Amino acid sequence: QKEVEQNSGPLSVPEGAIASLNCTYSDRGSQSFFWYRQYSGKSPELIMFIYSNGDKEDGRFTAQLNKASQYVSLLIRDSQPSDSATYLCAVSPNDYKLSFGAGTTVTVRA
């Protein structure tokens, strides 16, 4: 079992719609959860982090964490073509290193 699993993509959504990305993790002791956006050929860019159960909103992005279910998600509201990228879920099992999922590629259709 992989440490971090993401729903397989690619995910195609029309402009203005909500993109929903899911991630599960295996280490129940994990404390820190991150979503990175990576454009092709570029470095990962941190877009959201969440440490407590519940929802965290930042602009058009909402991260949701459920530690009991070992599940973290990212919602992108009002999707724009510029949101087309690969989204990486990263989990910190011990606060010193990140374990990454394989990524979900999102395409926003104009």
Place this chain on the structure above:
Amino acid sequence: GEEVAQTPKHLVRGEGQKAKLYCAPIKGHSYVFWYQQVLKNEFKFLISFQNENVFDETGMPKERFSAKCLPNSPCSLEIQATKLEDSAVYFCASSPRITNSYEQYFGPGTRLTVT
């Protein structure tokens, strides 16, 4: 600086040659991490430092990989006797690690091609 800096951007080495990559963390960040990205999305943790001290090196292939973070110098990752499978993008990340803040910020990466 305000961003993690990595040099060089690209590095080409023949199999068996040495490769050395450099990383300057964001000013004020005391934690540095190295990751290897192979095949676009497969990230592998290599090593982390707290200032000049190794924090976690569980991901390092120890026989050929070594890394250092010395005071007043960029951190470095060195690969002795490169192999074809070392071809990847190597990312450095830094973190402030102040209370309840564990976010890591990534540099632009160094693309290593071993021929």
